[in-house]
Amino acid sequence: MKNTKFILCLSCVVLSMASCRKDDSFIPEDQEQLPAEPSVELAGFYLLNEANMGSNKSSLDYYDFNSGNYRKNIYSQANPNATLGLGDVGNDIKIYGSRLYVVVNMSDKVEVLAAKTAKRIGQINIPNCRYITFYKSKAYITAYDGYVSVVDTASLKEEKQIAVGKQPEEMAIVGTKLYVANSGGYNYPNYERTVSVIDLNTLSETKRIDVAINLHRLKADQYGDLYVTSRGDYYNIPSNLFVIDTKTDQVKKTFNLAASNIAIDKDEAYLYSVEWNNNTGSNAISYAKINVKDETIISKSFITDGTDQSIVIPYGIAVNPVNSDVYVTDAKDYVSPGTLYCFDKAGKKKFSVTTGDIPAHLVFLNK
Structure with a gap:
């Protein structure tokens, strides 16, 4: 086992990721435009990047299905006062009710965030x-x-x-x-x-x-x-x-x-x-x-179109519960930004996008 193991607009008071409104306050390198995937049930998904143990570079990305915006490192942008960032080695992510729970292994904590904004609510300390x-x-x-x-x-x-x-x-x-x-x-x-x-x-x-x-x-x-x-x-x-x-x-x-x-x-x-x-x-x-x-x-x-030959180290997997798209992450060399691939149910690539370091865990956000 290898245990490697938004900037918010100043005038914005409430930021809802489920919105399809374009937010021009995001700097270009923290956002990519992907195909929009409108869904009646789902707003989008979060991707937790583990990052290498000891690097304190765990990060959180978000893909908005309605707009097609893929936003990177949203935890730091939503929580500018969290000077230490998300922490060291993000190991799991789940949504329960209106809250997003992020397990950060080597930081001995579970970060509790608002599911629609990624704003910090609290922390659970678990070694x-x-x-x-x-x-x-x-x-x-x-x-x-x-x-x-x-x-x-x-x-x-x-x-x-x-x-x-x-x-x-x-x-x-x-x-x-x-x-x-x-x-x-x-x-x-x-x-x-x-x-x-x-x-x-x-x-x-x-x-x-x-x-x-x-x-x-x-x-x-x-x-x-x-x-x-x-x-x-x-x-x-x-x-x-x-x-x-x-x-x-x-x-x-x-x-x-x-x-x-x-x-x-x-x-x-x-x-x-x-x-x-x-x-x-x-x-x-x-x-x-x-x-x-x-x-x-x-x-x-x-994977039926040969894209598997381009994936260096498959590291995470999830399936969209609505349309059955399959998402596979690539950790590459474990120290560089990774890649997220999306495949349709037939196994053909729909798109790929650059992520944070060691992309690993994905959770879908309901509307």
Whole structure:
């Protein structure tokens, strides 16, 4: 795992990103014009750029579907008094209600912003935080110290810590159960190999499901199944993709397919793999598309026009829930600005745009 891991117009009092009004106060290098993608349901999306660990260069971009404006580094522009910027290594981003939550791993915090303006509301302090999800009035945040933090979304105060496995990563909720992928990423070669199950009624861990070593991504489909990725050991055990049946809380399928990240849209899952091997000193990159209804591989690549050959390091993936466009980010050399690619459902490139350093996490904003 590589843990690398607006300027506001002075006369403007309220800035709404959902507006299609052109804002001439943005300097040219902080804005690009892309194709407009009007949507009844969606205003646009945020892209969180991780940036390299120690650089304190995490940043936030925004694409307005109505105007086609792609705005860069909007956190600093919306919050000019935040002299330290967004922080060090942006690791996750989610919208819940009217708020945008940005997990900043090495800065040990979750920034809480107004979803429509990116203006800062508050901060949640969680050491070595990784991922965030929500259930009712609570936020659940994984911390590498081996627990899930339970935070009240009204007060932004931590109410409880639920012990799980070592170095927990991504989470998913099915019914009243919270599933947590445990990695043990600091413990080579003795990685963790379980998914913790937390009862959201009692806020306690009830069991651990044995899956595979060094787990990372965890996504739920519409049928009550979980797709979980294993990063392997970077030597002889390759990465893999597993399916957990949440009715039985057991692994029911092993794909034997390299997987670093996965996005699920209705009956289809899109995934890529960047698999580093210490034996060869190189990455193996691959893509795939899966039918989650019958759990079969549809294609060994969802990119059909050859653009995959231009992507150096696929690093993030998301699917537009309305039109099923697929977004893939390219981290390139990890120190230069990256690229965001948009593909239609047929796998053909619609556009690309330059982002901040190490673009990684994307979330859609409703109107």
